[in-house]
Amino acid sequence: xxxxxxxxxxxxxxxxxxxxxxxxxxxxxxxxxxxxxxxxxxxxxxxxxxxxxxxxxxxxxxxxxxxxxxxxxxxxxxx
Amino acid sequence: xxxxxxxxxxxxxxxxxxxxxxxxxxxxxxxxxxxxxxxxxxxxxxxxxxxxxxxxxxxxxxxxxxxxxxxxxxxxxxxxxxxxxxxxxxxxxxxxxxxxxxxxxxxxxxxxxxxxxxxxxxxxxxxxxxxxxxxxxxxxxxxxxxxxxxxxxxxxxxxxxxxxxxxxxxxxxxxxxxxxxxxxxxxxxxxxxxxxxxxxxxxxxxxxxxxxxxxxxxxxxxxxxxxxxxxxxxxxxxxxxxxxxxxxxxxxxxxxxxxxxxxxxxxxxxxxxxxxxxxxxxxxxxxxxxx
Numbered sequence: 001x002x003x004x005x006x007x008x009x010x011x012x013x014x015x016x017x018x019x020x021x022x023x024x025x026x027x028x029x030x031x032x033x034x035x036x037x038x039x040x041x042x043x044x045x046x047x048x049x050x051x052x053x054x055x056x057x058x059x060x061x062x063x064x065x066x067x068x069x070x071x072x073x074x075x076x077x078x079x
Numbered sequence: 080x081x082x083x084x085x086x087x088x089x090x091x092x093x094x095x096x097x098x099x100x101x102x103x104x105x106x107x108x109x110x111x112x113x114x115x116x117x118x119x120x121x122x123x124x125x126x127x128x129x130x131x132x133x134x135x136x137x138x139x140x141x142x143x144x145x146x147x148x149x150x151x152x153x154x155x156x157x158x159x160x161x162x163x164x165x166x167x168x169x170x171x172x173x174x175x176x177x178x179x180x181x182x183x184x185x186x187x188x189x190x191x192x193x194x195x196x197x198x199x200x201x202x203x204x205x206x207x208x209x210x211x212x213x214x215x216x217x218x219x220x221x222x223x224x225x226x227x228x229x230x231x232x233x234x235x236x237x238x239x240x241x242x243x244x245x246x247x248x249x250x251x252x253x254x255x256x257x258x259x260x261x262x263x264x265x266x267x268x269x270x271x272x273x274x275x276x277x278x279x280x281x282x283x284x285x286x287x288x289x290x291x292x293x294x295x296x297x298x299x300x301x302x303x304x305x306x307x308x309x310x311x312x313x314x315x316x317x318x319x320x321x322x323x324x325x326x327x328x329x330x331x332x333x334x335x336x337x338x339x340x341x342x343x344x345x346x347x348x349x350x351x352x353x354x355x356x357x358x359x360x361x362x363x364x365x366x367x368x369x370x
Contacts, residue, residue, distance in 0.1 A: 061293030
């Protein structure tokens with residue numbers, strides 16, 4: 001599988017729930033359907049909640065992986 | 080209208096009239112199951128409060144409304160106005176009380192079952208009906224949509240919360256590990272092959288893994304209700320004990336019916352269900368539920 005390149009990114013380290021999701025949602029609204037957004041999320045509540053909320057909005061989560069420093073990198077495909 | 084010489088307070092409680100400290104003033108308790116109130120009804124309640132009461136409403140801890148400061152001679156008028164508009168009157172005393180519930184799966188993102196719908200169904204079946212009358216003491220029932228247990232099922236005579244058993248479809252899993260992070264019970268661990276392994280002894284069937292999974296690899300195996308009996312607050316608080324798991328919504332109504340029958344047969348006057356269970360035994364209650 002070829003690596004998908006993100007069209008935009010958001011660093012949400014240190015951003016609390018649900019502001020991290022709201023920022024993700026607002027960023028996705030600016031983007032074109034089918035484009036990819038990469039977000040950087042904290043461990044704990046953010047990684048437990050944000051993917052779920054993004055999924056409920058109908059977007060596709062292409063990849064979630066551990067990043068350095070205990071953070072998570074999530075790649076979203078806009079619906 | 081002149082006041083009768085004696086007021087039968089016990090009889091009045093069955094009509095939702097609660098004596099206030101101030102002489103000849105009453106609060107009128109309304110029947111608002113699961114705390115769901117029609118906005119039009121709220122306007123009627125507001126008018127009745129201004130017309131007959133002192134303009135104050137009390138929100139009870141069981142999601143009810145009490146119209147305060149109604150003089151005795153206006154009680155029937157207040158009641159007539161409310162009932163004409165479809166607002167029902169509540170009750171106190173030794174009987175099945177108005178059922179409480181959280182908003183449930185239709186409203187709350189955490190909801191696993193339709194707790195509000197179940198609460199309304201239980202209220203319709205038992206409230207003011209023979210099965211729920213002439214009990215040893217009050218009998219409180221609640222439905223919680225998930226394991227957060229917001230309406231406190233373990234503090235009710237019979238309480239329920241939603242449950243969901245997760246099942247992994249490994250082919251759909253991309254090994255991201257979100258479920259491992261999400262699981263507050265430490266029941267999911269990512270193995271070397273990047274597949275999550277669930278420890279059934281630790282799993283409490285909350286469904287967080289199902290909700291968080293980006294690829295829907297965790298799926299619903301079964302949904303149901305856990306039931307607790309014998310909980311109460313008051314001067315000697317006690318948490319309800321679990322009497323069943325993965326009960327279907329229809330069977331939940333039968334669980335309530337069975338516990339009510341047990342309580343009527345075994346309970347002593349003035350004793351809450353938890354005390355009866357303590358005396359007769361939890362095993363005996365379980366033996367008589369779901370048969």
